[in-house]
Amino acid sequence: MDPKRYTRVKEILLAVRTLHGEARHQYLDNACSDDPDLRREVESLLPHDTTAPAILDEGALEERIEGALAHAPEGMVPPPLPDSIGPYRILGVLGEGGMGVVYEAEQTEPIRRKVALKLIRRGLDTDRVVARFDTERQALARMDHPGIARVLDAGADSSGRPFFVMELVDGVPITEFCRSENLDVPARLRLFRLVCQAVEHAHRKGIIHRDLKPSNVMVSTREGSPSPKIIDFGIAKATNQSSTDEPALTQEGHLIGTPEYMSPEQADGSGNVDTRTDVYSLGVLLFEVLTGEMPYHFDTHRYSEIQRVLRETVPQRPSQCVPDGPGADRLRKQLSGDLDNIVLMALRREADRRYRSVERMEDDLRRHLEGQPVTARKDTWTYRTGKFVQRNRTGVAAGGVIAALLIAFAFTLARKSAEVVVERDRAVAAERVASAEAETARQVSDFLANLFELSSPGETHGNSVTAREILDRGAERVDEELADQPVVRGHLLYTLGGVYHGLGIYDKSEEMLRNALELQRDELGPRHADVGRTLSLLCTVLHDTGEYDQSVEAGREGLAILRESLGTQNRDVALTMSGLAVSLQSSGNLEEAEPLFREAADIFLELDGPESDDFAWCTMSLGYLLHAKGDDESAVGLYETALATQRRLFPQAHPDLAATINHLGGVRMSLGELDVAEPLFRESLEMYHTLYPDGHAALGVVLHNLGVAQQRQGRYEDAETSLKESLAVNRRILGNDHPYVAFGRASLGSLFLEAGRMQDAERELREAVATAQLAFGEDHPRTGSAWLILGSALRDMGRPGEAREAWNRALAIQSAALPEDHPDRLAVRDSLATLSEAIDAAH
Amino acid sequence: MSESDRSDFTKILLQMNDEGADKPEITHKLLEAMYPDLRILAQNLMRRERRGHTLQPTALVHEAYVKLVDDARVEWQDRAQFMGIAARAMRQLLVDHARRHSAAKRGGGLQRVTLDDSFGNDMAQEFEIMALHDALRKFAQMDERAAKVVELKVFGGLKIQEIAHVLDVSKRTVDGDWAMARMWLGRELREQ
Structure with missing residues (x-):
């Protein structure tokens, strides 16, 4: 207009x-x-x-103005504004938090300036707070860094509440800044490096922050670039309830403050707070800066619950926590790998396994930004502590139950670990200090240390080096560089074989061990203890590749050698016994396996007492053996005992624990308690996923068991998915002729049978029989079981003649291999009898 | 707010009376100067008054005046200027909040946003404020004075009489402007 x-x-x-x-x-x-x-x-x-619209009415906007203004950061309504606190005139409220209110205040002496005054909530002991602050005052005064807000003064107001006076900082919390400025990942990392540098400065001056969180890291734009300032340095220490850094709790056991940023050592009140506590909090902060999410969410302020979560769970990788939305996929890609590793390295539960200093963390961020390989590695790999790999014992077994005939397939992977190897290394090194062999031990350690030191950028293919790459390179170097030192080379091959096995790379492991064995026999003599140790490990590896007969052979020889050279009350002897027992059991020789498990358990009990991982492992193995013999009740008891000990020993995911949980699920399933069994399988599965994000035969086993549990609840589609996934994992990791592939096919076939998909069932079961014949041999009870299920399918398809033929083969095998009263044997006999009656009746 | 700040503010305010003063520029400067203070001021005021009654924008503006202006040095006319600026500041405050708030609700993707529940219920309110703001801008292109009346009345909480003083026109004129603005804005807002 x-x-x-x-x-x-x-x-x-x-x-x-x-x-x-x-x-x-x-x-x-x-x-x-x-x-x-x-x-x-x-x-x-x-x-x-x-x-006219209501918005124009008189007073219509009052409430909204109130709302706009009431949008206080922490959503709390503070008491009326005081005119002054101590010598400071109060001008307004800057913010509020769990600890108290922060005011904008004016200082008149010695100079006139605006400051931030933090008034601590009621309930803290003023004298002690102020006294503790005074002890830090000089140290605080030495800090001089643009990224750190100075703490100027501390005192008490008229009602005795302590307060702190700080440099007034403008800006917004770092998380908010990154979001509102829409910073990309590199910009966030550059900003975060500045934060690290400021914290490092404080650490060098002997000050630990102890309460790093977004609201304590304020960012503003200075001269065109983001500039962080950390506030509250020195305050957390002063305001802690006690000098031992125990967390502040209410009488009801609720935590005061923000639990999400608290390190495990702060949460457990152990008082072991040092600079690595700040490393942890920086890890949480970086997690949040990168993903917008936090590694842990606490729905509660209940202290015991927070402790439990920190103790029992492992944070997810940041890349897996990116919420869906535009750009989410790209962000996930940017985070996965180096940045996941950097964040998780800072977040490790044990302070010793985190970055040693904030500087190291900052340096890794720099490396990442510059496209260089970083020092952070996945949690399975620790270098600095000298631990080669995390305990990596894999023992998986379960009653894989063929629903139709209640025949339990026993799945197991032997437990033996790279760690055992390394522990042996250490023990051996100790034994040999005085001897000429000390030199060998030293060379071995040097070589390994070298191997795991960060390779220089020119030598790596990409930005980061995987465990597998390091190992492969190590294996090459062993041959190249140690050609003239056969003893050292033999020892290293043995060690590498253990590590490959721990990672589930069985073919490489076997190759290393066979080479080691040859060298050691030549150089040390055929009855040397090292030959025994290598045989012992080979026994385990061969078991897991499904070569049960060879495995038993290696185990027997190894055990004999070790008994000869080490006596009976020896850990290596006991470990070899339990490894051999697993192989005997898998090859169907339960009678010989049982006393070996019991003897090994006695040795571990003698050496370590009942609260030890090895003893718990043996208890579980014995339970598994009884389960396989059909004594489910006794098996439950042994599993529960082992599990209780293991849960105490391993607060987080652990292969031993995952194995026992899976076994317990298996026996519960045999007892028909499917609602108990399924959650156990899921727990075990989740644990294995955490332990082996890149896949492992154990995952195939537990998935199989889960599938069977689902099948038995009539959830055929879920079951098919699980079983097929299991089969795929097993074929990929173990190869097409492995016993587990035979089991998997049999289970899938019996699922089809039960679901009425007869053609699918026959195809899968015939494959199962063929695979079993290859994997176990013609006369093995497991091959018998496969015949048995095939017979059932044929009967149900209306082909009784073929069914009887299949069952007769099964019975012949079982009669030779199983005790007369074995449930499988009884089941087959019953089935045959029923079938015969039916056939006779039809004639 | 220190004495020196207060004196600075008053000095800028008084520049309004200079011959050939760049009034829009001075207004902008004053707005910039008082905006952050006004926010904190309002927060504190609101909290003090929380029990019992809601915030009166006039009370807020008065409070701001006391804090910001050295009363002894200014004429009544300057006070009127101040009221105008304060109303503008309140408008900006609401609009900024609405803008930030609705942006936060739409979600930036990366960050979880915590909002005050008492205020976070109704997104329509945010849009309403924004709609009024936009309509008022459009209206000001045709009838600047009437738009000013709306700002003073709705955002500044001033009475017709006070607005007449501030704008130096008769009360009747303000009445007319207000009636016209209601009709025009009413149609504009309903048509959206």
Whole structure:
């Protein structure tokens, strides 16, 4: 509307709004006589005179202004504003938090300036707070860094509440800044490096922050670039309830403050707070800066619950926590790998396994930004402590139950670990200190240390080096560089074989061990203890590749050698016994396996007492053996005992624990307690996923068991998914002829059978029989079981003659291999009897 | 707010009276100067008054005046200027909040946003404020004075009489402007 026209409309409207009825009409007729558009305009506005929008009413916006202003950071309403606190005049409120209120205040002496004054909530002991602050005052004064807000003063207000006076900082919390400025990942990392540098400065001056969180890291833009300032240095220490850094709790056991940023050592009240506590909090902060999420969420302030979560769970990788939304996939890709590793390295539960200093963490961020390999590695790999790999014992077994005939397939992977190897290394090194072999031990350690030192950028293919790459390179170097030192080389091959096995890379492991064995026999003699140790490990590896006979052979020889050279009360001997027992059991020789498990358990009990991982492992193995013999009740008891010990020993995910949970699920399933079994399988599965994010045969086993549990609940689609996934994992990791592949096919076949998919069932079961014959041999009980299920399928398809043939083969095998009262044997006999009756009746 | 700040503010305010003063520029400067203070001021005021009654924008503006202006040095006319600026500041405050708030609700993707529940219930409110703001800008292009009346009345909480003083026009004129603005804004807002 042009201005002239508007003026005319306004004129008419203001006149006509006071008129009513006929008078209004006349006026409009007159005023707009020759201009219908004008009249339309006026008439479209006029009704709004009496019905203007509510937003224009007097006082309509008051509430909204209140709302806009009440949008205080922590959503709390503070007490009325005091005029002054101590010598400081209070100007306004800057923010509030769990610890108290922060005011903007004015200082007049020695200079006039604005400051931030933090008044601590009631309930803390003022004298001690102030005294503790005083002890730190000099150290705080030494800090001089643009990224650190100075703490100027501390005191108490008239009612005795302690307060701190700090440099006034503008800016917003770092997380908010990154979001509102929409910073990309590199920009966030550059900003975070500045934060690290400031914290490192404080650490060098002997000050630990202890309470790093977004609201303590304020960012503003200075000279065009983001500039962080850390506030509250020195305050957390002063305000802690006790000198031992125990967390502040209410009487009901609720935590005061923000649990999400608290390190495990702060949460458990152990008092072991040092600079690595800040490393942890920085890890949480970086996690949040990168993903917008936090590694842990606590729905509660209940202290015991927070402790439990920190103790029992492992944070997810940041890349897995990116919420869906635009750009989420790209962000996930950017985070996975180096940044996941950097964050998780800072977040490790044990302070010793985190970055040693904030500087190291910052350096890794720099490396990442510059495209260089970083020092952080996945949690399975620790270098600095000299631990080669995390305990990596894999023992998986379960009653894989063929639903139709209640035949339990026993799955197991032997437990033996790279760690055992390394522990042996250490023990051996200790034994040999005085001897000429000390030199060998030293060379081995040097070589390994070298191997795991960060390779220089030129030598790596990508930005980061995987464990596998390091190992492969190590294996090459062993041959190249140690050709003239066969003893050292043999020892290293043995060690590498253990590590490959721990990672589930069985073919490489076997190759290393066979080479080691040859060297050691030549150099040390065929009855040397090292030969025994290598055989012992080979026994385990061969078991897991499914070569049970060879495994038993290696185990027997190894055990004999070790008994000869080490006596009986020896850990290596006991470990070899339990490894051999697992292989015997898998090859169907339960009678010989049982006393070996018991003897090994006795040795571990003697050496370590009942609260030890090895003893718990043996208890579980024995339970598994009884389960395989059909004594489910005794098996439950042994599993529960082992589990209780293991849960105490391993607060986080652990292979031993995962194995026992899986076994317990298996026996519960045999007992028909499916609702108990399924959650156990899921727990075990989750644990293995955490332990082996890149896949492992154990995952295939537990998935199989889960699938069977689902099948038995009638959830055929879920079961098919689980079983097929299991089969895929097993074929990929173990190869097509492995016993587990035979089991998996049999289970899948029996699922199809039960679901009425006869063609699928027959195909899968015939594959199962063929695979079993290859994997176990023609006369093995497991091959018998496969025949058995195939017989059931044939019977159900209306082919009784073929069914009887299959069952007779099964019975012949079982009669030779199993005790007379074995449930499998009884089941087959019953089935055959029923079938015979049916066939006879039909004739 | 220190004495020196207060004196600075008053000095800028008084520049309004200079011959050939760049009034929009001075207004902008004053707005910039008082905006952050006004926010904190309002927060504190609101909290003090929370029990019993809601915030009166006039009370807020008065409070701001006391804090910001050295009363002895300014004429009544300057006070009127101040009221105008304060109303503008309140408008900006609401709009900024609405903008940030609705942006936060739409979600930046990366960050979980915690909002005050008492205020976070109704997104429509945010849009309403924004709609009024936009309509008022459009209206000001045709009838600047009437738009000013709306700002003073709705955002500044001033009475018709006070607005007449501030704008140096008759009360009748303010009445007319207000009536026109209601009709025009009413149609504009309903048509959206």
